[in-house]
Amino acid sequence: MTVSTVEKIDLFNQETESKIRADVILGNCLDVLKKMPDDSIDLIVTSPPYADQRKSTYGGIHPDKYAEWFLPITAELLRTLNPKGTFVLNIKEKAINGERHTYVMEMIIAMRKQGWLWTEEFIWHKKNCFPGKWPNRFRDSWERLLQFNKSKGFSMYQDEVRIPMGDWAKTRLKNLSETDKRRDNSKVGSGFGKNVSQWVGRELAYPTNVLTMATETSNKKHSAVFPKELPSWFIKLFTRPEDIVLDPFLGSGTTSVAAFQLDRNSIGIEIQEEYCQLAIDNINREKG
């Protein structure tokens, strides 16, 4: 694992380098991206700094200026992403002056004009969300996980994230009735039929587009970003081992650690030197 400067960005040569790499690049995200080759990244997972009215905070960008700031970056991400790759963007609009701001929606519409396909919106349901009470709203316990693609034929390995079937299956499949064994078409014209016998022996079901995960509260240094399970889930779903995962706002390195654990190469970009160092420490701890 190396810390590169902005000057020198050569991607992995997998013929001469068989080991999994986790590069951490210190620098401004947009500058670094501009030096990266086209179509080279298999998956982008990131949680950019949220919009904030307070300028003092880390990367604070005013909500009204957010799209203006972020769109040049997504343009570079579009260029560097492999045509079969995916971009997963974790974001949530702030409540400002009693209202949810619309910058996220404006960004989705603008990104489509850049050429992105807005394939899906997953929900990250945060089990242990930030406590608090306000007179006009409840606690915010979910964030958006926006999936963008460059083409309809993107890679997706659904079997890698299957989950155990519900208990109902055990009893349901014990005794198959005659109608179960052949195709039984719905009577009400919904066009929906069933062939239950196909389920026999199946232990796993596919998940939905709602992910329920707790936030990680343990890490004191970096202000609670996403839990490692989050990038892990998308890395398993959208890449294969030795693919290249990019996080342009690496922070404490969660994405790179998740990628390394799953035998994927990774590139992380981070503008703050202390976070860079923290990310490297976290990755090295994993390398053992």
Added chain:
Amino acid sequence: MTVSTVEKIDLFNQETESKIRADVILGNCLDVLKKMPDDSIDLIVTSPPYADQRKSTYGGIHPDKYAEWFLPITAELLRTLNPKGTFVLNIKEKAINGERHTYVMEMIIAMRKQGWLWTEEFIWHKKNCFPGKWPNRFRDSWERLLQFNKSKGFSMYQDEVRIPMGDWAKTRLKNLSETDKRRDNSKVGSGFGKNVSQWVGRELAYPTNVLTMATETSNKKHSAVFPKELPSWFIKLFTRPEDIVLDPFLGSGTTSVAAFQLDRNSIGIEIQEEYCQLAIDNINREKG
């Protein structure tokens, strides 16, 4: 409970009429709304027909024309809503040609230009979502519940929807299957639709903006679009007894039944006569 024609729409006179009313109006939503007085409604809860490409289907509106169709209606809703009232809109965009359509986002932005405040977005997490498998996406298990207001000083009675905490989780956990625990931790801590009165003496907590509920699929006659707990929850949260609840797309009458059970007056508008009759039947069954 009365069925009115479009000609005659006089709202409740609460001085001479003490009983709770549930009016069902047969007619085109926009026409009916135009005859209603300003600032007269305390809560609007509705689930308009979703965009659909097939013209044969009931209310099928092409996604590209959806905002154009719906915005004149929201303009009337804005006029008829009490300044302290709330509008809750249940909606979800379709996946078309491999992409999520952007008409819902465009509508939010357009409604703000009409003068609405977009206060919050609740998530309805549907536990039993529609089955199916596709190469490029998982099953869709959530819908939007968009909260709009006319002013920042809207009424909100948070205490009415508190949920028990403390030992509740323990007793509740016992009833969860092993699979539930592994798959969906959100079942613990949702407590949606519970009657608060039975938890007197226990510690109560406020809910979050993620609501976990199953759809109602069992009824053979006409399946309700959303479960009754959904309007009930918002009615408790945003109104007091004898307030007026409006559903401009009444369907099978779920909103009116929920309002009646909670001692709120209601007005339901429905364009199809058979649904009108069904709604009346459902309300009458409740009246006993």
Added chain:
DNA sequence: GTTCCGCATGAATCGATAG
């Protein structure tokens, strides 16, 4: 009465086929 079990049903979406 309880508990158990069989069964229909659903705001869906994609790809192929037909006009």
Added chain:
DNA sequence: ACTATCGATTCATGCGGAA
């Protein structure tokens, strides 16, 4: 090419009848 229709896929829930 472009649009409309059709067939295939799939899982959690609540009801009602049986044990």
